[in-house]
Amino acid sequence: xxxxxxxxxxxxxxxxxxxxxxxxxxxxxxxxxxxxxxxxxxxxxxxxxxxxxxxxxxxxxxxxxxxxxxxxxxxxxxxxxxxxxxxxxxxxxxxxxxxxxxxxxxxxxxxxxxxxxxxxxxxxxxxxxxxxxxxxxxxxxxxxxxxxxxxxxxxxxxxxxxxxxxxxxxxxxxxxxxxxxxxxxxxxxxxxxxxxxxxxxxxxxxxxxxxxxxxxxxxxxxxxxxxxxxxxxxxxxxxxxxxxxxxxxxxxxxxxxxxxxxxxxxxxxxxxxxxxxxxxxxxxxxxxxxxxxxxxxxxxxxxxxxxxxxxxxxxxxxxxxxxxxxxxxxxxxxxxxxxxxxxxxxxxxxxxxxxxxxxxxxxxxxxxxxxxxxxxxxxxxxxxxxxxxxxxxxxxxxxxxxxxxxxxx
Numbered sequence: 518x519x520x521x522x523x524x525x526x527x528x529x530x531x532x533x534x535x536x537x538x539x540x541x542x543x544x545x546x547x548x549x550x551x552x553x554x555x556x557x558x559x560x561x562x563x564x565x566x567x568x569x570x571x572x573x574x575x576x577x578x579x580x581x582x583x584x585x586x587x588x589x590x591x592x593x594x595x596x597x598x599x600x601x602x603x604x605x606x607x608x609x610x611x612x613x614x615x616x617x618x619x620x621x622x623x624x625x626x627x628x629x630x631x632x633x634x635x636x637x638x639x640x641x642x643x644x645x646x647x648x649x650x651x652x653x654x655x656x657x658x659x660x661x662x663x664x665x666x667x668x669x670x671x672x673x674x675x676x677x678x679x680x681x682x683x684x685x686x687x688x689x690x691x692x693x694x695x696x697x698x699x700x701x702x703x704x705x706x707x708x709x710x711x712x713x714x715x716x717x718x719x720x721x722x723x724x725x726x727x728x729x730x731x732x733x734x735x736x737x738x739x740x741x742x743x744x745x746x747x748x749x750x751x752x753x754x755x756x757x758x759x760x761x762x763x764x765x766x767x768x769x770x771x772x773x774x775x776x777x778x779x780x781x782x783x784x785x786x787x788x789x790x791x792x793x794x795x796x797x798x799x800x801x802x803x804x805x806x807x808x809x810x811x812x813x814x815x816x817x818x819x820x821x822x823x824x825x826x827x828x829x830x831x832x833x834x835x836x837x838x839x840x841x842x843x844x845x846x847x848x849x850x851x852x853x854x855x856x857x858x859x860x861x862x863x864x865x866x867x868x869x870x871x872x873x874x875x876x877x878x879x880x881x882x883x884x885x886x887x888x889x890x891x892x893x894x895x896x897x898x899x900x901x902x903x904x905x906x907x908x909x910x911x912x913x914x915x916x917x918x919x920x921x922x923x924x925x926x
Contacts, residue, residue, distance in 0.1 A: 530653045530654045530655055530722050531654075532548070532612055532653075532654030532655060533546055533547060533548045533585070533612075534547070534548055534549075534550070534611045534612040534654070535547050535548065535549050535550075535595070535596050535599050535600075535604070535605050535611055536596050536605075536608060536611060537612060538589065538592045541587065541588075541864075541868055541869065541870075542866075542867060542868055542869055542870040543573060543587055543588050543867055543868040544572075544573070544587065544588040544589060544590070545588075545589040545592045546585055546586070546587050546588075546589070547585060547586050547589055547592060547595055547596070547599075548579065548583055548584070548585040548612075549564070549583060549584050549585070549586070549599060549604055549605075550583050550611060550612070550614040550615060550616075551582060551583055551584060551604075551821060552614055552616040552618075552636050552637070552639070552640040553582070553616055553617070553618040553622075553632065553633055553636035553637075553660070553820070554582030554583075554617065554618065554620065554820045554821040554822055554823075555633065555636070555818065555819070555820055556584075556604075556819050556820075556821065557811075557816070557819070558807075558808040558809075558811040558812040558816060558819065559602075559808070559812075560602050560603065560604060561804055561805075561807060561808040561811070561819060562804075562805060562808045563598065563599075563602045564576060564584065564586070564599075564602075564604075564804060565801040565802075565804035565805045565808065566598075566801070567586060567595055567598050567599065568586045568801045568804070569801035571586075571589055571590055571591055571594055571595050571598075572586045572587055572588045572589045572590070572595070573586075573587045573588030574588075574800055574801045575587045575588070575798055575799070575800065575801075576798070576799040576800075576801065576804055577797055577798055577799075577864070578794055578797040578798075578799065578821055578825040578826075578827075579797075579825075579905075580823050580825070580905055580907065581615055581617055581657060581823060582617050582618075582820075582821045582822055582823050583615070583821075584821065587864075587868060606640075606644055607644040607650075609644075609647065609650040610643060610644045610649065610650045612654040613643065613649060613650060613652040613653075613654060613656060614640055614643060614644070615654070615655075615656060615657045615658060616636055616639055616640060616643075616657075616658045616659070616660070617657065617658070617659045617660075617667065617670060617672065617823050618632040618633070618635075618636050618659065618660040618661075618662070618667070619632055619660070619661050619662035619663075619664050619666050619667060620666075620789075620791070620820045620822045620826075620828045621662060621664065621781065621783070621789055621828070621830070622662055622818075622820070622830065623662045623663075624783040624784060624785065624787075624789060624830060624831070625662070625664055625781060625783065625784070625789070626782065626784060627663060627664050627665070628661070628662030628663040628664035628665075629662065629663050629784075630661075630662040630663050630694065631662070632660045632661075632662045635660050635676070635694075635697055635698060636660055638698045639658060639660070639698045639701055639702070642698055642699075642702050643658075643702065643705070646702070646706075648706065648709065649702070649705055649706070649709075651709060652705060652708075652709065653721075653722035653723070654722075655722040655723055656673050656705065656708070656722065656723065657670070657672040657673050657674075657723075658672060658673065658674050658675075658701055658705075659672035659674070659675040659676070659677075660675075660676050660677075660697075661675060661676065661677035661678070663677070663678060665677070668682060668685060669685075669908055669909060670685075670823060670908055671684060671685035671725070671908065672684075672685070673704075673705075673708065673723055673724045673725075674701045674704045674705065674724075676692065676697045676700075676701060679691060679692065679693065679694070680692065681697075681700055681701070681704065681738070683704065683724055683730065683731035683734050683735060684723065684724040684725035684730055684731050685725070686731040688731045688732060688734070688735035689735065690735055690738060690739070700738065703737075703738055704724075704734055704738060707733075707734045707737035707738060708724055708727075708730075708734060710737065711727055711730070711733050711734065711737070712727065715727075777791055777824070777826070777853060777858070778791050778792060778793045778826065778850055778851050778852060778853045778855065778858050779791060779851055779852065779853040780837055780841075780851075783830075783831070787830075787831050787832055787833055787834075788832045788833070788834050788836075788837040789828055789829065789830050789831075789832070790828065790829045790832055790837050790840050790841060790844075790851060791822075791826050791827070791828045791851070792807075792826060792827050792828075792829075792841075792844045792849040792850060792851045793825075793826050793849065793850040793851075793855065793857050793858055794825055794826060794827060794849060795848070795849075795850065795857045795860075795881075795884075796825075796860065796861065796862045796877055796880060796881070797825035797861060797862070797905070798877070800848075802847070803847045803848055803849060806843060806844065806846075806847035806849075807819065807827055807829075807844065807847070807849075809843075810829065810839075810840045810843045810844060811829055814829065814832055814836045814839075814840060815831075815836075817829050817830055817831050817832055817836075818830040818831060824907070825861060827849070853890070854889050854890055855889075855890060856884045856885075856887035856888065856889060856890055856891070857884060857890075858890040859890050859891050859893070859894040859895060860880060860883075860884055860891065860894070860895050860896075860897075861894065861895075861896045861897070861905060861907060862876045862877055862880040862896065862897035862898070862905070863876060863896075863897070863898050863899050863903070863904040863905045864876075864877070864899070864904070865877050865878075865879075865897075865899040865916075866899065869899055869900075869904075871899070871900050871902065872899025872900055872916065873899055873900055873916040873917065873918040874899055874916035874918075874921070876897040876898065876899045876914075876916060877897075879897060879921075880897040880914075883897075883914075891912070893910055893911065893912050894907055894909070894910070894911045894912070895911070895912045895913075895914060896911050896912070896913050896914070897914045897916075897921075898913060898914065898915045898916065899916045900915075900916060901915065903915060906926070909926075910925075910926060911926045912924070912925060912926075913925070913926055
């Protein structure tokens with residue numbers, strides 16, 4: 518069993534949503550799911566208005582490319598406005614709409630697969646099945662455009678290169694693109710089947726928490742499990758000319774990509790601009806600035822990423838220069854050499870009652886002493902839970918109540 522502490526769980530996971538808020542030390546906290554990290558400029562403006570008018574004015578980016586608003590004075594009013602903005606399509610499923618995707622969405626030099634149609638179809642199918650509202654709020658889907666930036670996140674179900682990975686494991690499931698959504702949904706149903714079939718595993722939140730979870734889910738999918746009509750899948754993939762090949766089954770997968778910022782050339786000659794949000798916290802004013810840049814650039818798509826950055830897509834080169842200046846003026850970072858690149862932190866004091874330090878302020882003071890980005894990502898944590906810890910090699914600065922202890926991951 519890869520995660521040993523779930524056997525003692527006595528209740529379902531308490532991941533917050535827009536309706537089920539978390540009572541943090543600084544007030545109710547609501548989390549809004551953004552499948553694929555996608556949000557329009559209009560919806561981002563409304564989110565900023567909710568943060569400033571109903572909350573503390575802070576919008577936090579999560580490691581699943583979702584957003585959360587802190588210090589809500591009226592959670593009910595917040596939920597009503599979020600629903601009216603189209604950000605709450607299913608009250609029953611709102612906490613399980615956890616879908617990450619390659620931020621470039623098929624536009625980059627190495628990733629040819631358009632991910633957004635798959636993300637949107639997956640979200641629709643997920644919300645259409647009442648049973649899947651029972652998925653744990655930690656269950657995660659990922660769609661990779663061929664860049665290879667998703668497998669390192671170790672999502673429960675990842676579609677990449679014509680294959681389905683389960684808990685980060687290539688279990689030998691080849692899936693053509695037109696069957697990807699159905700197979701990802703079937704994998705989620707198979708997880709519920711496997712969890713319910715064992716009394717000792719009914720508290721599991723992730724496929725990786727089941728004993729041989731990837732193998733058991735793959736066996737169900739290979740035989741058309743979960744009651745879905747599906748052909749048996751081959752143990753090895755058929756060659757695909759349009760998608761990059763994946764490693765052999767159970768091969769080691771890459772770590773999550775290093776943090777980044779700046780311009781990326783798209784295959785169509787336009788530009789994607791990625792900006793670091795310092796410590797993953799947007800003020801309402803910064804969120805409005807991002808929305809304004811997107812709107813004035815021709816309603817360019819906005820994507821939040823699991824690395825707590827924001828990406829503006831489909832920018833003409835001249836517009837990318839203007840966008841970079843506007844985002845920098847708002848306090849975001851588009852310089853890949855900036856000391857802010859690779860630095861993250863949990864909420865810390867005073868927002869979290871468990872934190873032993875004000876890690877946000879301590880991290881800001883530390884960054885102010887740097888002249889360039891740290892060689893390895895650095896995460897500041899207020900306690901041993903180390904919330905928000907990125908995947909891959911990370912230097913951890915963990916508050917102890919008597920300073921910080923440095924650790925290597």
